[in-house]
Amino acid sequence: MNSLPQPLSPTRIVWLTAGSVTGPLLESAVELASPPGLSVVVVSQGEKWSRKRVAPGVTMQVLVSPQLAQGPLSWDLAGVVARCDLVHLFDPCSLSAALALLAARLRGIPVVATCPAVSAGLWAALDLRRLAAWVVPGGASAAELSDVYRMVLATRREAA
Amino acid sequence: MKILVVSNLYPPDVMGGYELGCRQVVEALLRKGHDVQVLTTVPRVPVRPLPQVCRVFHLADVYTPQLQEGLSPLGHVLRHADACWVRAFNVQVLLEHLAEFTPDVVYLWNLVGLGGLGLLGCLHHQGVPWLWHLMDKTPRDLCTLPWEPGSEQLGSAMAPLLDGLYLACSCRLVEEIQRHVPLPSSAVTLLPNWVVAPLWRRRRWYAGGVLRIATAAGHLCREKGIDMLIDAAGLLRQYGYDKFFMALFGRTDDDFSRLVQARGLQEHVHFAGFLEQDELARHYADCDVFAFPTWPREPFGFAPLEAAAQGCVPLITDDCGIGEWLVHGVHCLKAPRVAAAFADAFADILRGRTELARLGRRAAAVVAEEFHLRRLLPRIEAALRQAAERQRPALGLPEEAYHLALLGEKLGGALVQDLVAC
Numbered sequence: 001m002n003s004l005p006q007p008l009s010p011t012r013i014v015w016l017t018a019g020s021v022t023g024p025l026l027e028s029a030v031e032l033a034s035p036p037g038l039s040v041v042v043v044s045q046g047e048k049w050s051r052k053r054v055a056p057g058v059t060m061q062v063l064v065s066p067q068l069a070q071g072p073l074s075w076d077l078a079g080v081v082a083r084c085d086l087v088h089l090f091d092p093c094s095l096s097a098a099l100a101l102l103a104a105r106l107r108g109i110p111v112v113a114t115c116p117a118v119s120a121g122l123w124a125a126l127d128l129r130r131l132a133a134w135v136v137p138g139g140a141s142a143a144e145l146s147d148v149y150r151m152v153l154a155t156r157r158e159a160a
Numbered sequence: 161m162k163i164l165v166v167s168n169l170y171p172p173d174v175m176g177g178y179e180l181g182c183r184q185v186v187e188a189l190l191r192k193g194h195d196v197q198v199l200t201t202v203p204r205v206p207v208r209p210l211p212q213v214c215r216v217f218h219l220a221d222v223y224t225p226q227l228q229e230g231l232s233p234l235g236h237v238l239r240h241a242d243a244c245w246v247r248a249f250n251v252q253v254l255l256e257h258l259a260e261f262t263p264d265v266v267y268l269w270n271l272v273g274l275g276g277l278g279l280l281g282c283l284h285h286q287g288v289p290w291l292w293h294l295m296d297k298t299p300r301d302l303c304t305l306p307w308e309p310g311s312e313q314l315g316s317a318m319a320p321l322l323d324g325l326y327l328a329c330s331c332r333l334v335e336e337i338q339r340h341v342p343l344p345s346s347a348v349t350l351l352p353n354w355v356v357a358p359l360w361r362r363r364r365w366y367a368g369g370v371l372r373i374a375t376a377a378g379h380l381c382r383e384k385g386i387d388m389l390i391d392a393a394g395l396l397r398q399y400g401y402d403k404f405f406m407a408l409f410g411r412t413d414d415d416f417s418r419l420v421q422a423r424g425l426q427e428h429v430h431f432a433g434f435l436e437q438d439e440l441a442r443h444y445a446d447c448d449v450f451a452f453p454t455w456p457r458e459p460f461g462f463a464p465l466e467a468a469a470q471g472c473v474p475l476i477t478d479d480c481g482i483g484e485w486l487v488h489g490v491h492c493l494k495a496p497r498v499a500a501a502f503a504d505a506f507a508d509i510l511r512g513r514t515e516l517a518r519l520g521r522r523a524a525a526v527v528a529e530e531f532h533l534r535r536l537l538p539r540i541e542a543a544l545r546q547a548a549e550r551q552r553p554a555l556g557l558p559e560e561a562y563h564l565a566l567l568g569e570k571l572g573g574a575l576v577q578d579l580v581a582c
Binding site: 068069070073075078079082095098099101102103105106107108122125126128130131160 | 281284285314316317320321553555556560563564566567568570571574575577578
């Protein structure tokens, strides 16, 4: 018996930012997710958990994160990362980015990072850019990001 | 099969039954013709080299009591992180052995002290299949934050690393782990501990007279109920019984001998020191009861089974792991973990209310038939074969696995540093 055709699930991309979510960042996410087949979860960390849909294909999620000496760090990040196809680290020098990078690579999920203005933290100490599939310049447009994601995901599919 | 065994300790560097059991299985697998290599830590005591044993891992020693004494709370946290989370050095050692030995399956034992999460992450990343023999709550220990809140999240976050097959010695152990760590029951096969020692001819079965009571542990401590056993001996004397003798085998740091003196029990309680398993077996053949007043979270324990094999009837705490495998009044005696209950059980034997000889014969028969390693080894081999079939492609190169281990080690360090800052 032939099985019914399954609907294609959208490619799910997690954007992780260490700071607050800015307007331009959200606009980029909306633009990126405007064609169907791609969704973006913009993840930040704060004192109160929240999750809301801000546009078709775009969700904002705040994880509760204890404020450690070196920045906020939420264990829930591992779970959020586990459910996505690609992780983009906007602040790769942060502690939470390091955890997300570890969680993603242990699942074989590719990581894209935005090149920091000043390399610091574990990103610099351990040369973590080598664990990222791609490093994009700060201020990359949604179209440029879309191209990078498509290329990274295609490479991953080929490897699989 | 090519089997890479990973254990924190390996005899003659021992702490207790876990690593002794590991050696017994390794030797049995070698006799069956498997290609076995053991990867363990640089020994804490001088040992003779063994051809199939590589003692190259670094151990974060959380087992030597003298090393724990005087540690500040922060020192304990640092030691815990080192022992349980990630040690990049050990990951590199594992990667090198995976490349050289190319095992069909990795057979994991106790990983505390090795940076066990790092080793699991490495195997997961490299797609190497494994079977984990659980005789302690090791997965839970590895996923525990030394400060309690947050432990559950750590267990959940590490769930992918725990995706493998398990052998576990009791349901109680599995349940204890599952309270903190998502260990799927379908991945676990229950397998009791075993005996391998030769059977000695008993010179007598108890029929009145002096009752010979034994107990043994790698480390005689309060968790094993040694103080309680001494209290039970004291109660027996208070009840007016004096025809009994207790021999306590094992190393101890606690000052139990002072307790013996304080109770005036020098003629009844004797500390016999640490003996090898074969020597112990011979002593068990001369003893009538093996007292095991261990704590409720005892996963199993080898010693009561080894005693039972020699017809020495186990008297065990009624809710410990081995209790799931032996029936009270048929193969053993069970009692609540209080001195009075153990004293009452001894008194019943001394009064002739409990017929010890019949229990002893049944215990010896069932252990020889059901709990000998030669009977259990085929099940271990089957589990290893099943695990080996779960091989999958690596998620990246070995260099990446090491890079991730470095990252994991540093992240752990950052968490500990934060604790310092707080």
